[in-house]
Amino acid sequence: MKIYIKTYGCQMNERDSEACSGMLVARGHSLAETEKEADVLIYNTCSVRDQAERKAIGKVGIMKRLKRKKPDLIIGIMGCMAQNHGEELLKELPHVDFIIGTGQLHKVPDIIEELSNERVKHVLVTENPDVLDEMATHYAIDNNQIFAQVAITRGCNRFCSYCIVPYVRGREISRKIADIVKEVNELVQNGVKEILLLGQNVAAFGLGGDVNPPAPDVSPFADLLVELNDIEGLERIRFTSPYPSYFTDKLINAIATLPKVCNNIQLPLQSGSDRILKKMNRQYTAEQYLEIINKLKKSIPEVTFATDVIVGFPEETDEDFAATRDLLNEVGFVNAYLFKYSPRQGTPAAKIADQVPQEVKENRHQILLEDLKQRTVAHNKTFVGTTQQILVEGPSKRNSERWTGKTTNGKHVMFTWQDGIQPGSIINVAIKHCSTASLFGDIVE
Ligand code: SF4
Numbered sequence: 001m002k003i004y005i006k007t008y009g010c011q012m013n014e015r016d017s018e019a020c021s022g023m024l025v026a027r028g029h030s031l032a033e034t035e036k037e038a039d040v041l042i043y044n045t046c047s048v049r050d051q052a053e054r055k056a057i058g059k060v061g062i063m064k065r066l067k068r069k070k071p072d073l074i075i076g077i078m079g080c081m082a083q084n085h086g087e088e089l090l091k092e093l094p095h096v097d098f099i100i101g102t103g104q105l106h107k108v109p110d111i112i113e114e115l116s117n118e119r120v121k122h123v124l125v126t127e128n129p130d131v132l133d134e135m136a137t138h139y140a141i142d143n144n145q146i147f148a149q150v151a152i153t154r155g156c157n158r159f160c161s162y163c164i165v166p167y168v169r170g171r172e173i174s175r176k177i178a179d180i181v182k183e184v185n186e187l188v189q190n191g192v193k194e195i196l197l198l199g200q201n202v203a204a205f206g207l208g209g210d211v212n213p214p215a216p217d218v219s220p221f222a223d224l225l226v227e228l229n230d231i232e233g234l235e236r237i238r239f240t241s242p243y244p245s246y247f248t249d250k251l252i253n254a255i256a257t258l259p260k261v262c263n264n265i266q267l268p269l270q271s272g273s274d275r276i277l278k279k280m281n282r283q284y285t286a287e288q289y290l291e292i293i294n295k296l297k298k299s300i301p302e303v304t305f306a307t308d309v310i311v312g313f314p315e316e317t318d319e320d321f322a323a324t325r326d327l328l329n330e331v332g333f334v335n336a337y338l339f340k341y342s343p344r345q346g347t348p349a350a351k352i353a354d355q356v357p358q359e360v361k362e363n364r365h366q367i368l369l370e371d372l373k374q375r376t377v378a379h380n381k382t383f384v385g386t387t388q389q390i391l392v393e394g395p396s397k398r399n400s401e402r403w404t405g406k407t408t409n410g411k412h413v414m415f416t417w418q419d420g421i422q423p424g425s426i427i428n429v430a431i432k433h434c435s436t437a438s439l440f441g442d443i444v445e
Pocket residue numbers: 156157158159160163164165166200201243
């Protein structure tokens with residue numbers, strides 16, 4: 001059968017879709033480029049914002065017309081929205097054949113095959129801690145792929161007051177170091193040069209779900225990084241997304257000393273106001289957050305940081321917002337995912353009465369976006385005149401004479417292709433000029 005998968009939301013969802021594609025291809029199915037040519041449509045959904053759910057529901061709703069024309073078409077919803085609403089979705093979307101939550105994704109191929117024999121609705125939304133390993137080794141990989149995402153943990157135990165993830169992704173589980181190392185070794189044998197380690201809270205890897213900050217000399221995540229760094233042929237290791245409290249001295253030291261661990265670090269802040277951090281149930285203060293940043297800056301002089309921030313959290317005052325803005329400027333973030341708070345039903349924050357008006361959220365969001373743009377342009381200018389080592393990705397989508405790659409701190413670099421350069425090559429580029437989004441230069445020996 002021809003399967004079309006549409007993915008909404010985060011990188012973990014992208015990875016789940018890739019794993020499902022890999023499992024389906026291994027069973028002899030093929031992947032469709034468009035919904036029209038497919039026999040099976042799967043929507044891998046996100047619940048982080050109400051808007052993401054409405055978008056997916058709207059899209060699946062439209063597919064009712066296609067199903068009228070093609071009655072054999074199988075339509076399924078998987079992922080966080082499936083887990084969040086389960087059977088309820090069938091009331092609004094009665095033409096859907098299966099609903100599979102986050103803990104049961106490995107059963108997608110079986111369900112599709114059962115549906116091709118007999119049309120009964122399938123709703124699977126219970127937890128299954130085995131899902132991580134069952135899906136881990138499935139990749140829809142092609143031979144030129146130099147980049148792969150590797151899930152190392154799943155779920156979250158932190159219960160930040162605004163976040164639906166612990167409810168839809170379940171409790172935190174970690175894979176075994178040996179299994180991850182084996183998987184990455186296989187990826188590298190297939191040509192992968194760079195991996196992105198994924199988890200809702202990667203830095204809590206291997207701590208057994210304990211939410212208390214570990215001692216300074218403890219970090220199973222650092223132990224994993226050490227083992228991955230030893231893999232011959234692997235060039236770069238990135239990770240997302242870590243909760244700040246798990247940045248122990250041991251982890252900071254590993255990031256600073258392991259040459260393959262990239263030095264653009266994502267450290268979600270969410271707010272620079274202690275009052276709001278407390279309401280968010282984020283268990284660190286702005287000062288503790290800055291302490292981690294400063295330790296990283298001290299150990300890795302060229303480090304850059306990315307972060308996540310929510311503006312307009314309930315009861316956020318102008319002073320709270322100013323504290324966030326000041327902290328963002330003080331750290332000098334050159335990459336930030338800036339979100340306007342949107343209440344999620346079932347989370348504690350959604351029950352707080354004093355919700356910030358939409359226009360205030362918009363205004364604060366714009367201010368941070370403008371600050372970010374200015375910081376990014378200023379930062380990009382510091383690269384002009386330097387030589388950067390980049391991992392080559394391939395031809396640029398807009399201009400095939402130009403090729404692109406990335407520096408260790410994630411800057412996009414455009415350069416003119418030369419004979420012998422291939423995706424995965426490591427080259428030096430002399431940076432000549434820059435834009436807000438990219439650096440431009442020429443290859444040097
Ligand atoms: S740590 Fe991240 S995934 Fe976990 S509850 Fe908080 S925001 Fe959600």
